[in-house]
Amino acid sequence: MSADPLTDFSRLCVHTITTKGWELEEAVDHYAEVGISGITVWRQWLDRRNASQAGDRIRAAGLEVVSLCRGGFYPAVEEKARKESILDNQRAIEDAATLGAPLVVLVCGAVPGQSLEESRKQITDGIAATLPLAESVGIKLAIEPLHPMYADDRSAINSLASANDICDQLNHPLVGIAFDVYHLWWDPELEEQTRRTAEANRFFAYHVCDWMTPTHDLLNDRGLMGEGCIDLRGIRAMVEQNGFHGMIEVEVFSNRWWNKPTAEFLKAIQHAYLHHT
Amino acid sequence: MSADPLTDFSRLCVHTITTKGWELEEAVDHYAEVGISGITVWRQWLDRRNASQAGDRIRAAGLEVVSLCRGGFYPAVEEKARKESILDNQRAIEDAATLGAPLVVLVCGAVPGQSLEESRKQITDGIAATLPLAESVGIKLAIEPLHPMYADDRSAINSLASANDICDQLNHPLVGIAFDVYHLWWDPELEEQTRRTAEANRFFAYHVCDWMTPTHDLLNDRGLMGEGCIDLRGIRAMVEQNGFHGMIEVEVFSNRWWNKPTAEFLKAIQHAYLHHT
Secondary structure (H helix, E strand, O other): OOOOOOOOOOOEEEEOOOOOOOOHHHHHHHHHHOOOOEEEEEHHHHOOOOHHHHHHHHHHOOOEEEEEEEEEOOOOOOHHHHHHHHHHHHHHHHHHHHHOOOEEEEEOEOOOOOOHHHHHHHHHHHHHHHHHHHHHHOOEEEEOOOOHHHOOOOEOOOOHHHHHHHHHHHOOOOEEEEEEHHHHOOOOOHHHHHHHHHHOOOEEEEEEOEOOOOOOOOOOEOEOOOOOOOOHHHHHHHHHHOOOOOOEEEOOOEHHHHOOOHHHHHHHHHHHHHHHO | OOOOOOOOOOOEEEEOOOOOOOOHHHHHHHHHHOOOOEEEEEHHHHOOOOHHHHHHHHHHOOOEEEEEEEEEOOOOOOHHHHHHHHHHHHHHHHHHHHHOOOEEEEEOEOOOOOOHHHHHHHHHHHHHHHHHHHHHHOOEEEEOOOOHHHOOOOEOOOOHHHHHHHHHHHOOOOEEEEEEHHHHOOOOOHHHHHHHHHHOOOEEEEEEOEOOOOOOOOOOEOEOOOOOOOOHHHHHHHHHHOOOOOOEEEOOOEHHHHOOOHHHHHHHHHHHHHHHO
16 A cells, blocks of 8 residues: 655644754745744754744744744653652643644663663653643654664663554543654554544654664654655555545754755655655 | 672683684684684684685584574565565575584664564565575574664664564564563563563574773774673573573674784683683
8 A cells, every 4th residue: 555645735844853954044944945844843942942932933934833843852860850850740731732833752762781671661750740731732752663772771662563552541632642763663553543542542653764774873763754664655555545634754863964055955855755755 | 689609611702703803713712722612703704714714623623613603684665676585585595504603693783764563574585585495404593673773774673672573473483582681681571571582482582791981982882791771690690491492692893802812802701601601
């Protein structure tokens, strides 16, 4: 099964980290100029900025604020650090509300040497602790399952099944999942777990990029769509068949692309979006 | 749960690739000298050697030949290439029989851009095609599920569940699984799938090393046991509780260690085996 090509940019969202050569204002102006529809703002782009004004600026340019990236990193050996993490996640939720982003993406965290079971428990407790605030401001929280190669220090949630299990435990309409093809494409249970995600109304976000062969760096060697081996149209067909028709968010960490002029990269993103996504 | 420390080297096996600075004869002499009990021979160590004499040499030194590493790489787009792979796997099985190794480890293969479902089908067909020969010489075949970061071009079998599924399909007493902590430690289903493996009498081999934080290279930055975050004693307790008491095979690909004198590395392996495995 393969999705029909995308023919316009009405569902194209770009993460500010993807075009990290640009400050927020530059990104907004460039995205708007070429007809991109959405932006996901990474938190460091709000440093030394008024989030409310940033949101107004984005909307005035005709862009939709898709999400704020990223909260999470709940697990820690010391209780003090876990409490600080909850405070930081509360700030992220408040910032999302001020910015006008409906969603905070969660990279949930892990601690090398601490059992993944314990980290998952701390993640569940950490999210639960922020739910009253999320409810009061109406902000959704999206657990992003991360590729198993990040299980040491980035996330103890490494499959769609595991993310769904945590969502089941929390059992709250504001808690769902951010589905990133880079982290999930290899999973034999992808179809079954995507159905489970959709049926529980927790398919909150969809991130795309590609997997390079070879991959030279575990963090910053992602491919642009079409450069790698992920069956992007097959996966999109699957998620759309399960009812997802939201924004398609381009999140590419790539030293190779970051070394080129950012405007050239943005042009390549638009081409890859139409021809390979 | 944590296993008791290992107190001698009666279950210690080393892969020739781990001490890759040494030719086969040097490895055998060094292993025997320090009391290591087993050796897993990688195929390139049989190049330009008579496998029968190599086996005799190993046994004469008092070492057990634990396995031949590695067959596999069945999937290919072209049928011709798939047929060549089957021929190569038949050579591996014959070499194992000649060497006196009871087992061939299979790194099953994958093709970037070919669906993982298709690759898994080609793997199943490829193994099936070699079973008559394996039967005739009594050689076991161990599917080694590989970490999902190798799903692009090394193996389409990326979890213990997936390896068990293939074994179920082949349903043959000579087809089982090589369990490598590096590939599997992150899996939330590890306990359940280990039980499944053991109950089906297909827990054929156990490989150890460690996961480094950070990992600088996807292939050759494995840690020696104790250097990383894998709960080695917890996993060993689990596999032993499920009835595995066979060789513990040290398989470390590490540019960092390979840059040191090999004898120094072997000493570190023995220390890590007693103190961290």
